[in-house]
Amino acid sequence: MKNAISPVNEPAEISCSAANDIVTRRIFSPSDLKKQFNLDSELKFQIQTQRNQIKNILNGNDDRLLIVVGPCSIHDEKAAIEYGTFLADFSKTVSDKMLLVMRAYVEKPRTNIGWKGFAYDPDRDGIGNIEQGVLRSRQLMIKLAKLGLPLSTEALNPLVITYLDDLISWTAIGARTSESQIHREMVSNLNMPVGIKNNTNGSIDTAVNAMISSKHSHHTLGIDDDGHIAMINTPCNPHTHLVLRGGKNASGVSLTNFDALSISESSKSLEQSGMNTKVMIDCSHDNAQKQHHRQIEIAKNVVTQRCNGNMNVMGLMLESFLKEGNQSMNGELIYGKSITDPCISWNQTKGLLAELSQQMN
Ligand SMILES: O=C[C@H](O)[C@H](O)COP(=O)(O)O
Ligand SMILES: C=C(OP(=O)(O)O)C(=O)O
Numbered sequence: 001m002k003n004a005i006s007p008v009n010e011p012a013e014i015s016c017s018a019a020n021d022i023v024t025r026r027i028f029s030p031s032d033l034k035k036q037f038n039l040d041s042e043l044k045f046q047i048q049t050q051r052n053q054i055k056n057i058l059n060g061n062d063d064r065l066l067i068v069v070g071p072c073s074i075h076d077e078k079a080a081i082e083y084g085t086f087l088a089d090f091s092k093t094v095s096d097k098m099l100l101v102m103r104a105y106v107e108k109p110r111t112n113i114g115w116k117g118f119a120y121d122p123d124r125d126g127i128g129n130i131e132q133g134v135l136r137s138r139q140l141m142i143k144l145a146k147l148g149l150p151l152s153t154e155a156l157n158p159l160v161i162t163y164l165d166d167l168i169s170w171t172a173i174g175a176r177t178s179e180s181q182i183h184r185e186m187v188s189n190l191n192m193p194v195g196i197k198n199n200t201n202g203s204i205d206t207a208v209n210a211m212i213s214s215k216h217s218h219h220t221l222g223i224d225d226d227g228h229i230a231m232i233n234t235p236c237n238p239h240t241h242l243v244l245r246g247g248k249n250a251s252g253v254s255l256t257n258f259d260a261l262s263i264s265e266s267s268k269s270l271e272q273s274g275m276n277t278k279v280m281i282d283c284s285h286d287n288a289q290k291q292h293h294r295q296i297e298i299a300k301n302v303v304t305q306r307c308n309g310n311m312n313v314m315g316l317m318l319e320s321f322l323k324e325g326n327q328s329m330n331g332e333l334i335y336g337k338s339i340t341d342p343c344i345s346w347n348q349t350k351g352l353l354a355e356l357s358q359q360m361n
Contacts, residue, residue: 027131029227030162037138039166043145050150050169053099054193055239057314058276064096065306065360066280066315068152068170068195069349070103072341074118075329077140079336080104081147083322086346088147094357101170102149103319106137107156108340109176115329115339119160124329124339134163141167155194158186162223168192175199175245175285179206187214188234189222195243195280195315202247202255202286204266211240211275242266242279243317246286254289258298260305267312280315284341292325292342296352303356320349 028036039047056062070087074080084102091100106119115121118140119133141151141164150169155161156177161168171190175197177183187194187210194214196207217236224230244257244266257266258281267277281287281302283295299316306313322336324345333339336346344352 025131027134029225030223031225031227033135033138033163034166034225037135037142039142039145043142044166046148047145047150047167047169050099050101051192054101054150054170057099058193058239058241058278060278060311062099063311065098065303065313065356066101066170067098067318067353068101068103068172068280068315069318069320069353070152071105071321072103072284072319072326072338072343073105073108073115074137074140075124075339076333076335077136077143079322080140081143082336083346084144084147084149086350088149090350090353091149094353097357097360098353099150100353101152102144103153103317104141104144104151104168105153106133106164107154107160109154109156109174111176119157130160134160138164138167155183155186155190158182159223161186161190162225165190165192170195172243173197173207173210175247178210181213182220184210184213185218185220185222185234187240188216188218188237189220189232190237191235193239193241194237195241195317197243197245197282198247198257200247200286202249202257204242204244204257204269207242208269208273208275211242211270212273214240215275241276241314242270243282244279244287245282245284245317246289248286254286256287256289256298258283258287258302260310263305263310263312277312278314279312280317281313282317284317284319290342292319292344293348295319295344296348299352299356300359303359307359318349318352319343320346322346324348 108117122133152170154172173196198204199206218234283298288294321343326338326342329339
């Protein structure tokens with residue numbers, strides 16, 4: 001029997017024999033790519049400043065709301081730049097109340113199989129040209145960062161992030177990888193704030209354990225900037241926080257965790273573990289049960305909780321693109337529409353953020 005795969009993400013069939021034909025091919029090292037597409041001192045300063053602003057939100061020295069907003073996945077550079085231009089302009093109008101960080105996600109973790117993102121398959125032709133994928137991801141992220149935007153991504157493959165880390169202000173560890181020791185070691189080595197999601201079953205334990213682990217130094221094996229396998233002593237990362245994204249129970253039913261009780265129980269559990277009690281609410285994923293418009297009511301609900309005094313709510317995540325909804329990646333694509341999870345439109349996003357900012361007055 002065939003596995004049930006979402007029609008939106010139906011991948012091109014790859015037979016095992018075709019996969020076996022794939023050969024190993026060396027590509028450029030992180031330092032080669034970083035030298036070719038380097039950051040000037042102004043951009044480096046901007047990104048350092050943005051990381052510090054997020055750290056200040058996490059430690060309570062900045063009471064703005066951190067909002068990670070943007071497409072579920074990047075698939076089209078032009079649309080990503082158009083979205084980023086709108087977001088960068090709009091962000092100035094709400095900057096006293098919120099810090100907007102653009103989702104520039106080039107890696108997608110899949111439930112079983114599907115398109116794994118721009119870094120893996122930039123032309124969506126199934127060839128898997130990761131060399132072009134990381135190169136074009138870096139070029140795109142430089143353009144987006146030059147708009148003045150802080151950027152975020154999900155760090156999935158520990159090697160991919162080594163080509164992009166200097167461009168990112170906030171990283172996510174997703175629901176499917178928060179239990180992985182390799183990802184915890186990677187977070188311990190990242191010099192930026194990291195949000196760690198509760199797992200797909202809705203439990204926060206794996207994420208809290210990931211925060212504890214990442215706050216420690218680790219000995220691990222990785223690559224150095226020149227791409228050589230190296231022993232690494234990670235410095236430790238104290239700038240992590242929990243992201244509540246809902247989950248599914250044993251029967252596959254979505255459970256939400258953006259309500260006041262779930263948030264206060266999560267903060268209590270974080271406090272008992274000696275971790276930061278501030279949490280971000282992911283208004284999408286299982287909290288929205290794949291109904292993108294639900295993100296709007298969830299965001300309003302969560303900001304109301306914060307306005308009523310719950311300062312443990314420190315941020316929101318929204319999946320948003322130029323156009324509402326999502327589409328199958330097979331066939332001719334509608335410009336500006338997600339090919340992974342459904343998103344709210346830019347107009348809906350702009351309206352929502354303006355309303356939330358008013359609400360926070
Ligand atoms: O954020 C995106 C998706 O929820 C995640 O990549 C899993 O997608 P899938 O269940 O369609 O594979
Ligand atoms: C894959 C994502 O989320 P999650 O890990 O919560 O499924 C995402 O935010 O793109």
